[in-house]
Amino acid sequence: MAKEDAFTRLIEALKVLPNVGPKTAQRMAYQLLQNNRDGALLLQQALADALAAVRHCRLCNTLCESEVCALCADSDRRDDVLMIVHHPVDVSSMEAAHCHDGRYFVLMGYVNPTQGMDLNQIAIRQLVERLQTSHITEIIIATNFTAEGDATAYVIHQLLKDLPYKVTRLARGMPLGGELEYVDAGTLAQAVYERRQVEDKGV
Template sequence: MAKHKDAFSRLIKALCALPNVGPKTAQRVAYTLLQHKRNDAQELADALTHALTHVNHCQCCNTFCEGELCAICADEKRDTTRLMIVQMPADIVAMEAAHCHDGLYFVLMGQVNPTQNMDLSHIALNELITRLTDSPVQEIIIATSFTAEGDATAYVLNELLKDQPYKISRLARGMPLGSELEYIDAGTLAQAVYERSLLNSNEKLPEQP
């Protein structure tokens, strides 16, 4: 009996690692999985183990992929002079659904929290610098969310890159304040990309895709 209790506690503790899941929710999920959905629970465990073994970061854009390069970075038809910087892999999915960017991406895998001393240790800035070294990139589109964190992240990126020979633009502020990119409809997202504004120059942007 003690052993069962340990296993159950371990499961609840593990579930608490999920975003927005507290102990009560974790307990409810654990009951449901073990009582009613044992097949689904097995599939979840198998899929998680498989993903942990096979999914890594794309060597070019830092998103999740299997193998060295993701499908977008491996696509020779993409415009290699335009790099869009996003916070999370889900943002790429939203952008691709909006069909408004034919360049490449870079994923920071996080955002800057302005209430935590602008800590940068958890976002992939070093990987971004490596990505840009000796690259054909001419324009960088900062596509962070229109939240306090997204604004702070955009600020950090602009400060980091503004003296480099890139045109730096940010998505137009046509989106509702507080918007996470992945929840914005494709039409609004496309409009925000087409109407993006330059941050470090008065030059005109290249023709819109």
């Protein structure tokens, strides 16, 4: 089979972006090559720079440009409470709500119950490593109140239930199907303050 031409390969490459199908990718490719070649060069450089510089924080697994991110390096935060979230944007929401002064762990994904509960979608190995090198007594599972968030919370609880941690989950004061990212700071803070201990039978 002949090698695809450069334009086709660009369209294929653009389809790696979330919510970008073939038609949108084609429009983007035309826009970059026809109307905005300077923008395309900026994009090329920014992507190369970010790929070279950005990595996972050794402690919380978020993306950062040093071995340990600023929140993990902050010595004023509590070391005994660890909050587990899906995504770096959830850390931002929690920080904006000023309701958690402990540490974070970022799963960088969620378990999808409709696609076989694939644990490779979340950073389980990194979480286990994090727990082995810490003084944590309470773990707050702060996954979204969606099917994926509940499935992820269940998996995490199964992992932790025989270990000597108090395991809590955010109170269900949040809207059903609620994603932390879209919940206002007051509601989010309330859900953290009213968090409840997870029972042995599940979440």
